[in-house]
Amino acid sequence: MSRQLKLGGQALALALVAGLLALLVWTVAHPNHVPKGAAPNFTLPRLSGGGDIELASLRGKAVVLNFAASWCVPCKQEAPLFEGLWQRYRSRGVVVLGIDAKDFRGDGRRFVSRHGITYPFAYDGPGRMYDRYGLTGFPETFFVGRSGKLVAHIPGAVGKGDLPQVVRYIRRALSS
Amino acid sequence: MRTLLVAAACVAALAVAAPAMSSERHPTLQELETMLICPTCHTTLDQSDAPIARRMKRFIVARIAAGDSASQIKAKLVAQFGEAVLAAPPKNGFDLLAWWLPLAGIAAGAGVLGIAAWRWSSRRGGTSPPALAGGPPLAPELERRLDEELRRYDR
Numbered sequence: 001m002s003r004q005l006k007l008g009g010q011a012l013a014l015a016l017v018a019g020l021l022a023l024l025v026w027t028v029a030h031p032n033h034v035p036k037g038a039a040p041n042f043t044l045p046r047l048s049g050g051g052d053i054e055l056a057s058l059r060g061k062a063v064v065l066n067f068a069a070s071w072c073v074p075c076k077q078e079a080p081l082f083e084g085l086w087q088r089y090r091s092r093g094v095v096v097l098g099i100d101a102k103d104f105r106g107d108g109r110r111f112v113s114r115h116g117i118t119y120p121f122a123y124d125g126p127g128r129m130y131d132r133y134g135l136t137g138f139p140e141t142f143f144v145g146r147s148g149k150l151v152a153h154i155p156g157a158v159g160k161g162d163l164p165q166v167v168r169y170i171r172r173a174l175s176s
Numbered sequence: 177m178r179t180l181l182v183a184a185a186c187v188a189a190l191a192v193a194a195p196a197m198s199s200e201r202h203p204t205l206q207e208l209e210t211m212l213i214c215p216t217c218h219t220t221l222d223q224s225d226a227p228i229a230r231r232m233k234r235f236i237v238a239r240i241a242a243g244d245s246a247s248q249i250k251a252k253l254v255a256q257f258g259e260a261v262l263a264a265p266p267k268n269g270f271d272l273l274a275w276w277l278p279l280a281g282i283a284a285g286a287g288v289l290g291i292a293a294w295r296w297s298s299r300r301g302g303t304s305p306p307a308l309a310g311g312p313p314l315a316p317e318l319e320r321r322l323d324e325e326l327r328r329y330d331r
Contacts, residue, residue, distance in 0.1 A: 126261075
């Protein structure tokens with residue numbers, strides 16, 4: 001009986017060590033990764049207050065999802081480009097949606113008003129979507145098709161020189 | 177004598193509690209920096225120079241100047257960035273596990289070690305070597321030869 005107990009204990013200890021080792025290997029092998037297929041859904045409060053924004057509610061539209069933060073310098077530089085895209089494509093079924101993540105809400109609001117942004121902005125202070133979308137920094141932009149599928153991703157800032165590519169991605173999102 | 181002991185215990189408790197209470201009511205940036213995590217680089221604020229960490233430090237300085245306590249400042253930052261901003265998990269609810277599990281692990285380890293040591297020492301001290309413990313008797317011929325050898329050795 002005692003021998004069986006001892007063997008059982010040893011097996012349990014070995015299983016625990018193996019489990020922890022497997023967890024370690026899995027964590028190292030699977031760092032934050034950009035999701036494929038359907039865009040992870042979220043419901044986040046509007047940065048300005050007054051209700052939430054749910055990604056799924058935008059199904060049927062092409063969504064340009066831009067992760068930004070007020071303290072991020074490249075985000076300030078690309079903000080006017082996204083405002084221009086919003087003004088140009090909103091009537092064609094495109095929504096530009098900003099997500100202010102890992103930021104003070106007040107700073108995010110000032111960022112929006114200072115840059116004259118009129119497209120909707122959601123607030124994700126704890127950065128939950130930052131992890132779910134596999135971001136590695138700010139800014140990053142995702143293009144979500146009408147069906148809710150991720151069709152393209154631009155890690156890093158979008159400059160004027162990237163506009164042709166961005167327009168291509170928007171067309172792809174509109175057609176998927 | 178008993179009164180003296182109680183008084184000494186009270187003085188000792190006050191000596192420990194007073195700085196803690198003062199630090200809670202009048203925190204310093206240096207103290208709070210070690211208790212809070214930078215959301216982008218995941219190190220404590222005192223070790224981070226990331227833009228958001230610098231912004232958080234400015235926020236803390238402003239709140240200290242406004243007279244907030246350490247708990248109030250931490251609560252305000254948790255409201256913005258979530259509980260992951262705290263370097264140590266809260267001492268309530270499910271997060272209590274993070275405090276108790278290591279202690280339970282240490283206690284369990286000590287228990288296992290203690291039992292193993294006790295069993296090992298009792299086995300060594302309580303049993304005799306197999307030959308002296310009355311194992312199977314020697315064959316008469318072997319016993320005779322052994323006696324002979326011993327007698328020869330004694331001479």
